[in-house]
Amino acid sequence: MNGQSQSFSRTLKHLFSSAAAADNTISVAKCESVLYHCANTKSVSSTKKIHAYAIRNGLLSSHHSTHFLSLLTAAYAVGGQAVFARQVFDRLPQRTLRSYKSMIRMYAENGSSREALRLFVEMLESGHSGPEKYTYPFVIRACGDLLMLELGTAVHGLALISGCGTDTFIGNSLLAMYMNCGDTERAKQVFEAMREPTIVSWNTMISGYLRNDKAAAALMMFHELVNSGVDADCATIVSVLPACGYLKDLDVGREVHLLVEEKGLGKKLSVWNALVDMYAKCGKMDEAQSVYDSMIDRDVVTWTTMINGYILNGDVNGALEMCRLMQFEGVRPNAVTLASLLAACASLPDLKLGKCFHGWAIRHNVESDVNVETALIDLYAKCNYISLSFQVLSKTSKKRTVPWNAILSGCILNERAREAIELFKQMLFEAKPNDATFKSLLPAYAMEADLQQAMNIHSYLIRAGFFLRTQIATGLVDIYSKAGSLESGHKVFNGIIEKNRDIVLWGAIVSGYAMHGHGNVALSLFYNMVMSGIKPNEVTFTSVLHGCSHAGLVDDGLTLFNFMKGSYPLCLRTDHYACMVDLLGRAGRLQEAHNLIKSMPFQPSHTVWGALLGACVIHENVELGEEAAKWVFELEPYNTGNYILLGNIYAAIGRWEDAEKIRCRMKNLQLLKSPAQSVLR
């Protein structure tokens, strides 16, 4: 106990002994000075005593009560007593700067950011000046927590006006806020304007870049930091290592590892855990293992990281071995461990193993964790046991969004579009949908291909304010295309500004026109896309080529194909050749089609030969038809359709015996088919 708190407790004692003696001469001022100490020492029990004393002795009704109550508010707030603080605060005749400050701080600290900001705004509106430099960081953090970029920017301005612009703490808070809101550029500006960035500033930048999917920028920051002469600390290490892992940049990862050894930064377990994770993510399980072996202390995170590492590198047995060792060491798995094990079982998929881990989750009492529940729903859906997914769902709290998202995508996976749509309607009574919800749900509407339903979900999205996002717009374009309204799809497409149109959105509109036979529109949209600076990918090439072939645009198709060969040779896939063969073949240019196949830089697939065969049927070309058939019979021996196609060519030109022979061959194969297929499975 230091001198100050000793004198405080003396004062408190004196106060109460005087009270016991019914000495009402104890002044409000005295109580106030005690309260001031209560706030400084975060002493809740003393605060309560003073509060009770004040009530008993009618101090609250005096004209001094504003000052007294605002001190009382502060004392409760500092002690984290939200309910008491609020009660006193609401009874204040006048809300003072002090009371606002302490309430804002309390709410920001206990996670009620919205409440904190409400009070902050009210404080400004009621004519108080801006907060002082110790309150700004709380307000700024609250803006960041709620992703309120506009308000955050306004607070930034206010801080500048009040002359707090150079404060390091406020600067660092601003960095974190902008990063949280996804505005990396503004964060960078603030960082560059800082006169003396501390290690915290650097770390905030590094981790912020990573959280905004800019791992390369995070690494650049790290290198700048190393060159600037500021010493890295533990937080730097655990911020930069995930970036190395994400980029699989083993060189930088090793550099960081060296730094840890040289500067003795390995005092915390989290640093070693991050190193293990980095090596695992870079695909170096042997090095991860050796870091792990060198560790004296290990916690559940270490084990989980190793287990994940083995899963990530496709070594399920290694992961299982780790589980056994972990159990042997007496370390209990947590929800994270089980969620990732279950996710691994889902991606295999391995129902039996998944059920074992479900059991393990129950034994370790984590089966009602949202992450675990979600992983279970996903697991059972991917194993085609969606009824079990529903069982898990029925036990969840339902107020969370993620399990619903999992069941929706599970329904899509099991081709239960109707059910997905029904579930979504139920979901709306319980939880708030987010972007991921629609990512899972929209394909259901595309499967239903019902224009009325398409319009329903579209109008819902607009009402709910979801219409801006590219990904969701893409889903809508796809739905409208499949439901047959290219016009509506195009309107949605036009609603996305050019800057926000990504390859997937372009792909959706192009394929929409292509699949409905509007090859010319598909083509011109495609060229618009290229002009707007979007690099086409295999998928867009396929759909636009498809469009050309469906619309009989032979020369356009050839031009496009040659453009591909010239500019995007690495994109060329077997599908593209199949489209071209189909295109040339339908136009009767069979020889050209055949030459194209022969020029292919890789083994032609059955689809390529199949396209030629199909064209040979239309144009009754036996010679090439037989050549194509020879290949498809080899590549796809159990597809009876191919035999029928060749038979049709023979029949068309009157070679009845050959047609009959092929028919027999097909029949014999059909007899073989069932046992053969069961072996193939």
Add this chain to the structure above:
DNA sequence: CTAGGGTTAG
């Protein structure tokens, strides 16, 4: 008094 940091996660 106030700022950054580890394992899941499509």
